[in-house]
Amino acid sequence: MRKSVIEVKNLTKYFNKSKILDNISLSVENGEVFCLLGPNGSGKTTLVNCLLSLLKPQKGEVQLLNGSADAKREIGLIMEDDGFYRDMSVEKNLQIICLMKNIDFKVIPGLLEKVLLTGHRKKRVKKLSQGMRKRLAIASSLIGDPQLLIWDEPYNSLDPPGFQFMRDLISELHSEGKTIFICTHLLDEVKRTATRVGLIYRGQLKAVYCNNEIEKKFETIDNFFFHHVPV
Amino acid sequence: MDLSTILKIEHTKLFRRSNVLFFFLFLYLIITPIGRGLDMMQEEGVVNATDFYIGIADSFSIFGMLLMAIFIVNSTGNEFNEGSYRKSLAIGLSKKSFFTGKLLLIIIAAFIVIFFSLLIYFAFGALTIKASFYELINGINPVSILNQFTALFLAGIFGLFFIAGFRNRTIGLVFFPFWFFTEFIVFLLDVTETARIPSAYFPGVAGWSLYNSSKFDPELFIIAVIIISIFLICAWCGLILREEKTT
Numbered sequence: 001m002r003k004s005v006i007e008v009k010n011l012t013k014y015f016n017k018s019k020i021l022d023n024i025s026l027s028v029e030n031g032e033v034f035c036l037l038g039p040n041g042s043g044k045t046t047l048v049n050c051l052l053s054l055l056k057p058q059k060g061e062v063q064l065l066n067g068s069a070d071a072k073r074e075i076g077l078i079m080e081d082d083g084f085y086r087d088m089s090v091e092k093n094l095q096i097i098c099l100m101k102n103i104d105f106k107v108i109p110g111l112l113e114k115v116l117l118t119g120h121r122k123k124r125v126k127k128l129s130q131g132m133r134k135r136l137a138i139a140s141s142l143i144g145d146p147q148l149l150i151w152d153e154p155y156n157s158l159d160p161p162g163f164q165f166m167r168d169l170i171s172e173l174h175s176e177g178k179t180i181f182i183c184t185h186l187l188d189e190v191k192r193t194a195t196r197v198g199l200i201y202r203g204q205l206k207a208v209y210c211n212n213e214i215e216k217k218f219e220t221i222d223n224f225f226f227h228h229v230p231v
Numbered sequence: 232m233d234l235s236t237i238l239k240i241e242h243t244k245l246f247r248r249s250n251v252l253f254f255f256l257f258l259y260l261i262i263t264p265i266g267r268g269l270d271m272m273q274e275e276g277v278v279n280a281t282d283f284y285i286g287i288a289d290s291f292s293i294f295g296m297l298l299m300a301i302f303i304v305n306s307t308g309n310e311f312n313e314g315s316y317r318k319s320l321a322i323g324l325s326k327k328s329f330f331t332g333k334l335l336l337i338i339i340a341a342f343i344v345i346f347f348s349l350l351i352y353f354a355f356g357a358l359t360i361k362a363s364f365y366e367l368i369n370g371i372n373p374v375s376i377l378n379q380f381t382a383l384f385l386a387g388i389f390g391l392f393f394i395a396g397f398r399n400r401t402i403g404l405v406f407f408p409f410w411f412f413t414e415f416i417v418f419l420l421d422v423t424e425t426a427r428i429p430s431a432y433f434p435g436v437a438g439w440s441l442y443n444s445s446k447f448d449p450e451l452f453i454i455a456v457i458i459i460s461i462f463l464i465c466a467w468c469g470l471i472l473r474e475e476k477t478t
Contacts, residue, residue: 073323088244100319
């Protein structure tokens with residue numbers, strides 16, 4: 001039986017008086033590539049922030065990796081705002097994450113090679129292009145070989161080779177049995193990579209389907225998306 | 232997270248470019264009042280190592296405290312602005328560890344300021360008043376060092392309170408010079424008895440008075456400890472009571 005690695009129950013979040021997340025319940029199982037689709041402002045990032053305990057929901061529960069005490073250190077994370085120390089080098093940024101996760105610095109060269117940033121390791125983050133920063137974010141999320149990856153808008157700023165790299169990486173991580181939770185609005189990438197897709201709109205989880213169910217019911221992922229989200 | 236890991240993280244962050252530039256600013260601003268102090272000493276003919284030490288320590292007081300507050304605002308404010316604080320929390324750093332790291336940073340920065348004042352005391356003392364090494368050692372007042380450390384810690388905690396509460400680095404960088412200048416005016420009004428203002432209880436004046444005190448004054452010390460406690464509690468509340476929304 002597959003274990004649930006992300007468990008969200010009746011999650012409700014308000015900012016002032018506006019309801020951003022409305023009674024969301026969701027379960028992501030071990031080994032899945034779960035893509036959360038939704039237009040801008042639908043609540044995807046707020047949901048991620050609640051998952052990571054950066055925001056406290058008014059109602060509901062969130063459990064990651066079965067409530068493991070060290071769960072956060074076992075998560076690989078890409079945040080919408082990359083969160084790097086901009087006037088520090090690529091290498092130093094990764095070293096800080098290694099220190100926080102109690103991982104040896106030896107993993108850094110391999111990760112930089114994987115995301116093609118070896119030649120930029122001494123560069124300050126603010127000197128990197130947006131796409132390079134995203135690659136660095138991908139490298140930082142892989143520190144410590146985490147079981148669960150939570151990626152918020154991982155495709156932003158990537159060039160076509162970057163997209164291909166992401167597809168290959170997701171496929172590789174999926175075959176290793178990792179769980180990947182991706183928030184995005186790029187329908188084509190979701191179609192190519194997801195095993196299960198959720199759709200959030202105006203703070204409500206409208207639907208959750210396996211990728212092949214979407215094909216059967218809606219033919220294309222665009223039809224699925226626009227069936228729930230008015231143009 | 233253990234203390235050594237927190238220290239390693241703060242050590243790595245200490246050498247970021249904005250802090251290194253800050254260090255040069257620190258050197259420049261520190262040397263300026265020392266030069267003035269040395270001129271005054273030469274005019275007044277001070278040759279006693281103890282007085283010379285007090286003179287050097289005094290010349291660090293305003294800039295030492297001001298720079299300490301601004302340094303903490305700058306380095307911590309950068310982390311809030313660029314989102315690295317949120318990311319650190321998301322990958323497992325607790326707010327308690329972050330706060331501990333900042334306290335350690337203030338302690339380290341206070342030791343650096345005191346170390347520089349001692350270094351300059353020894354270097355200039357040997358050259359200016361031609362004192363021997365033992366005379367210079369005997370001239371150091373341990374109580375004065377404790378007072379300086381407490382005052383610098385107060386200034387750092389003041390900066391931490393401000394940035395943890397308001398989360399705005401730019402306002403913080405403008406606020407502190409303005410604040411200390413205002414306190415200086417208030418202090419002058421109080422000292423000259425132009426107006427009766429309890430300036431001794433203001434954080435800048437309390438810290439400055441303690442910094443310049445060469446003996447243990449329980450009243451000054453207690454005022455500083457109370458102010459530190461208030462700022463510490465407020466800074467901690469500023470961290471834990473606030474939600475970490477996307478920047």
